[in-house]
Amino acid sequence: MDFKTRTLQELRAARGMLASRRTLLGFDGFVDTIVTPVALRASQGENFTPFAGIAEFGQRIVGAAGKSTNIELYPRMDKLGGNGPIMANALLAQGARVTYVGALGEGTVHPVFADLAQHAEVISLCAPAHTVAAEFNDGKIMLGLMRSLDEITPEKISAVLGADGYRDALARSDLVALVNWTMIPNLTAVFTDLVERVLPQTPVRPGRLFFFDLCDPEKRSRADLAYALATIAKFEQFGRVTLGLNLKEAQQVHATLGFAPLTEAEEGLRQMAADIRQHLDLTTVVVHPKESAACATRDATHWVPGPYVAQPLITTGAGDHFNAGFTAGQLIGLSPESCLGVGVCTSGHYVRTARSPSHGDLETFLANWQ
Template sequence: MNAKNILNELSEKMATASTKSAIVGLDGFVDKIIKPVDSRFGQGADFEPIPTIEAFGQRIIDAAGESANIELYEEYEKLGGNGPIMANALVADGLKVQYIGALGQPMEAVFEEFAKNTNAVSICAPGITHALEFTDGKIMLGSMKGLDDLTLDRILEVMGEGAFIDAVNRADLIALVNWTMIPNMTAIFEGLLTRVLPNLGPKESGRWFYFDLADPAKRSRGDLKEVLNVISKFRSHGSVTLGLNLSEAKQVCDVFELGSVEEEADSLKSGATRIRNALNLPCVVIHPRSGAACATRDGAWYVEGPFCKSPKISTGAGDHFNSGFAAAEVIGLSPEACLMVAVATSGQYVRTGRSPSLRETARFIESWTSGSLSD
């Protein structure tokens, strides 16, 4: 398929996004952006930060056997978490979104505007990320205690069982992300399969599920295999897409002994196909930085991404890819067009730092594929 056909698809169907609704969840993080202090000259921001991760590491190493006092200067707080970022991007695409997740009890101030835009329901305290920024990267120190309270029973207690079932029943898209950081997420999936989804009526326009693991490296092989087998059962209730970055795809292939997958078009298509077949899923997507591939029952596709030499932001690029792909699926685009919309959504985000609309994505695709796109 060429870009013209994809743009025609998008042009014909993008208006239907406003008729679609989504439930997204379940994580939530308050990101505290921090500079470790090297030398202080006065109060507030009057200091010299520790410049590099190496220098910070050396400061810690030098304290071995003794002690150290390292001041952490908090520059600002912002909304974080895979779910909230994906939900914001779906709102920009025009979908009616309800967010359910860990936004605070009472709700943290950083989520207040987001909550208004997404009719959000807060279930418990969020995770806290202390993002120590250096000239050569970041060290993310996370506190996940609040996420221990994310359970299906707690969701039903806060929302009411009838209200939750009704919300799920009305949703065209149900996106459940960041399994890795939520200890009870597998149990939540199982509860949805046994206690909620059997109570839903048929949905003539279809129902889509989108899952993202969020780097399961710290979870056991057994945990990963278990949740993937649970995810595969959702196909009885709608169309299921599993979104993976390259590292996640390699881990899944390793757990199921499916061979290797590399950042090359044929390997990505083959890897997505092997994972899809092993789990009997309607769709599997693999999205490294260079492009993306997906496999369905009808075949496999690959599109190259719009590479950006100097991204304004990179955190959240994968969440924007997920939102672009999910939105495109829900409005009925072909797999190749879904890939194109997804990489274009992510490509715009890393260039501008904001979530684009589907109309903006169409203009971006036109500029990109015509060769007039500039970083």
């Protein structure tokens, strides 16, 4: 039996279970403007040639050194953004109960988060950040305005939720997902506050999961990254910890922990996940490049291919959808391999349709995956 059949069987057997699972996510929030950079315009509207890829786009920029250049960004859509809100929406689509705490609006919730606010319990800490996401066939470049995220501190979270409210939100959650460490300067302080002050006073919930996503830590120093990773490891005393990493993030973490580079093939991905997991003594580490996904648990390593598509409809948010699928699988007790399968299918469905899949959509996707 191949992994797709096993994943489909496990997913069908767990149908409806996610509705009883509570999740708490935080703390970012972005308004994303998705754009296509224009290489050559013929006339108005969409009558233009986009850049072939990031390299060609980069050459245009490098060629402007000492001069100047004008690059048109053709708008595709404004949408809810941020690792946390996108992951929250994807979990809602699959049937989970969601509480979201983050940068959703100053005073009132920003309109892009209106649908999230309608289906989840939401608590805003500050104004959202803004990202212009330039998408290419071979990746994306995210240009962010993020000053409002400086307001996300342990003190602000406690003040908005209240001491009892903070502990209550944690106490009733089966999954606590804390994401976008890179772009929230004070998030390590939030982690420290949780493990030293808040969680020791919070009732234990059997089987509680913690999930962390760093979000491209290249702009943070190795010392900052190493300290954050060590702090994340301390959450193991309060539940089972999963660290989710895309390929670039995994390579950065792997190097920061002192390991030599590995191949990007299946064997290297498995070993990278295992090295990181063992070094930090976490329950699970996941590595998910575009074409596949691997994870390491305390018992074994696992790998699955992904339903890669050469020309996706959207790529911004694909990793957050993978994270939602993987953690949804964990919440309903799927095997690690099937969690990977649900992760790659959640992402695969999203990049093809620009829509977060339901549980039924995932079953259909798996049944028709060739």
